[in-house]
Amino acid sequence: MSSLFSKSCLVSLILASINIEASEVKKKKRVRPPIPKEYYQPNYIKPDGLVKGAQFQDLILPVPIQAKLEVNAWGTAEVLPRDLTNGIEDEVYSYWGGNIVQSQDGVNHLFCCRWPEDYRRGHFGYQSSEVVHAVSENGPLGPYKVVDVIGPGHNPEIYQAKDGSWLIGVLEDIGTYKAPSLNGPWKPHMPTFTPLHASKNVNLRNRSYAKCDDGSVLMVIKNGTIWHSSDGVKEFKQLTGGSVYFKPNHLPAKYEDPVIWKDEVQFHLIYNDCLRREAYYMRSPDGVNWHVDPGFAYTTDFMKYENGQLEKWYKWERVKVRLDEYGRATHLNFAAIDVSKKEDKGNDKHSSKNVVLPLSVSRRISLLESTKAGYIDIKINAESGFSPNDDLDLSSVNFGSPKDVDFGKGIQHHSSRKVGVDLILTFDAKKINLSQDDFVYKILVANKNGQQEFAYCKTKLSSE
Structure with a gap:
C-alpha cells in the first residue's frame, strides 16, 4: 500500500511540476518584447509647398451636426461632447470595422462587427465578435440601427460579385458570408486563395475588395499584396509577389488596414501605419502598378464638426469608403476608439464605435x-x-x-x-x-x- 501511495505521490508531483512549467511557458509567451524606439521615429515628412486639395486628408469635410452634441456619454474629454447619431454606437456593445453600401431604394446599409462592451477582457472581446447588418434611413451619416445578426466574424467588408450576389469577407477561417441580396439570407462561403508560391503561408487578414469594369474583383490583403478573382466568388489568385505599399525611408513600420476601390478613372488605395497613426494614399491605372500621392490620407486630428469643434479619437482604424454609382468615394467610415486598446476594459467609460465622415467628391x-x-x-x-x-x-x-x-x-x-x-x-x-x-x-x-x-x-x- 505504502509503495503504491509513494508512486501515486511521485506521479502527482511530476504532473504538478509539468503543469507549473507549462503555465510558466504560457506566461512567457504572453510577454511581448517592447516595441523598438525606431518604430516611433518620424517615417515621412509632408513636403513643403502642397496646395489645398493635394493630399487626401484635405478631402475630409466638416461633419454636419444631426442632433445636439451630447456630453453625457462614454469616452474621454477629447471625444465629448459629440453627436451620438453619427455612425453607430450604444452603451451595450463596442463596434468595429465594416463598410457602407447604398441600395437602389436609397437606404444605407452598414455591415460591421460588435461584441459586448462589458466583456471581461474589454476591447479584446473582439476575438468573439459577431457581424451585424445595420441600416440608416436618414442618410449615410446615420444613425444606424442593427436589423440582423449575420454570424461570427471580425473586420468585415462587403462587396458585390460579378453575378450580383453579395459577399462579406471576414478575418476568421469562415472566409466570407454570401447572400443573393443585402438582406440575406447569409450563408458561410469559403473561396479558394491561390498564392504565387504554394509552399508559403499567407496571412489573409484584413481583406479589401474593388469591383473591376468587367465584373471581376481585385483584392488587397493586410501585407499589401494584390489578388484577383474572375467572378469574386470562387477563387482569388495572387498577382503581385510583394507588397505594393509605399514605404517611406525604409524605417520599421506596421502597415495594415488597406482599403481599395475603383471609380471611372483609376484604382485607389489607403493603408495605415498603425504605430505612428498615420495613413498613405495611392492611385493606380490597373490595380497592380501604384503611385503614392504626397501628404497623408489621414492622421489623428482631422475630424471636426461644422461648428469647428474637434473630435479627437485616440486611434482610427479599419478605414472604409462608401461609393456612389460612379465608384467615387463619398464618405469614409472608421472604427474609432477613445483610448489605447489595452486601456479599454469591460464595463467602463471607454469603448469603440463606427464613425462616418463626409468627403469632397471628385467631379466628373x-x-x-x-x-x-x-x-x-x-x-x-x-x-x-x-x-x-x-x-x-x-x-x-x-x-x-x-x-x-x-x-x-x-x-x-x-x-x-x-x-x-x-x-x-x-x-x-x-x-x-x-x-x-x-x-x-x-x-x-x-x-x-x-x-x-x-x-x-x-x-x-x-x-x-
Missing part, C-alpha cells in the same frame, strides 16, 4: 479630341447640385500632371466654352509637363464659395 471630367492642333479639351460634367458654368472660379484653374498640380504648378486654361450644361476648357498641351508614369490629368479649381473642387481624367482618349 473627361478628355476630348480637340479640333485645335497642339491643344487638348477637358469636359467638366454638370450633375445634380453642380453647374460648372455657374459654380466655378475659372481664374483659379490649376491643371496638368498631379505632380505639378499638387504643388500649385499646373497651368491655366487657354479658353473655355459652354456646351449645354457642361463646360469645356482648352489647354495648351505643350505647357503640360507629363512624365512616363503619369496616367491621369488632375485639376484643382475653387468654386465661388471658396471651396476646392478636384477631378481626374485619363491622359488618353477612352477609345485608345
